[in-house]
Amino acid sequence: KQEVTQIPAALSVPEGENLVLNCSFTDSAIYNLQWFRQDPGKGLTSLLLIQSSQREQTSGRLNASLDKSSGRSTLYIAASQPGDSATYLCAVLNQAGTALIFGKGTTLSVSS
Amino acid sequence: GAVVSQHPSRVICKSGTSVKIECRSLDFQATTMFWYRQFPKQSLMLMATSNEGSKATYEQGVEKDKFLINHASLTLSTLTVTSAHPEDSSFYICSASFPGLAEYNEQFFGPGTRLTVL
Numbered sequence: 001k002q003e004v005t006q007i008p009a010a011l012s013v014p015e016g017e018n019l020v021l022n023c024s025f026t027d028s029a030i031y032n033l034q035w036f037r038q039d040p041g042k043g044l045t046s047l048l049l050i051q052s053s054q055r056e057q058t059s060g061r062l063n064a065s066l067d068k069s070s071g072r073s074t075l076y077i078a079a080s081q082p083g084d085s086a087t088y089l090c091a092v093l094n095q096a097g098t099a100l101i102f103g104k105g106t107t108l109s110v111s112s
Numbered sequence: 113g114a115v116v117s118q119h120p121s122r123v124i125c126k127s128g129t130s131v132k133i134e135c136r137s138l139d140f141q142a143t144t145m146f147w148y149r150q151f152p153k154q155s156l157m158l159m160a161t162s163n164e165g166s167k168a169t170y171e172q173g174v175e176k177d178k179f180l181i182n183h184a185s186l187t188l189s190t191l192t193v194t195s196a197h198p199e200d201s202s203f204y205i206c207s208a209s210f211p212g213l214a215e216y217n218e219q220f221f222g223p224g225t226r227l228t229v230l
Binding site for chain 2: 041089091
């Protein structure tokens with residue numbers, strides 16, 4: 001059974017710092033991996049989607065990497081801003097494309 | 113990206129009543145819609161997958177008679193929580209996917225519905 005773990009559970013940094021969020025999954029047979037942002041009491045905003053054949057994706061200050069063989073992904077946030085404060089969720093889609101399994105998330109707080 | 117809406121965004125009801133939550137894909141035809149539940153500080157957990165015109169497929173441990181899912185059209189799926197109890201209080205989020213993105217199997221998420229059962 002696929003399990004997704006995110007470390008750390010919470011992170012506080014001052015504005016301007018670069019930071020890395022970690023995601024690991026137990027079954028490497030995935031279709032893709034996706035990073036989401038969730039603000040308190042809100043739905044999900046998709047940040048980056050990495051296909052199983054890809055190694056990384058970039059969007060603005062965000063860069064996500066995928067090492068499928070070792071079951072790991074990282075989300076790198078450059079020059080963090082207070083507006084980046086949110087919970088970041090990692091999710092893997094099984095190979096059949098039928099089930100998206102989520103981690104518990106990392107709650108990020110960026111202070112000004 | 114594609115837009116998915118949910119209604120209502122928040123609902124408070126008395127124990128024993130039934131609550132219906134709607135999920136709509138606004139700018140595409142969703143062949144498949146998914147319903148998730150999220151308890152505080154927990155992961156989103158998939159409850160069921162529904163394909164337009166057919167019965168929903170429920171995940172293990174989810175009572176299909178309690179959580180009724182209807183996907184009658186390509187733009188609308190509904191989740192009805194029947195005889196709701198306080199332990200059903202949670203954040204319910206739907207998502208939708210459609211053939212145009214079959215290569216990516218990307219799901220687009222709604223904003224969620226906060227259900228509180230008194």
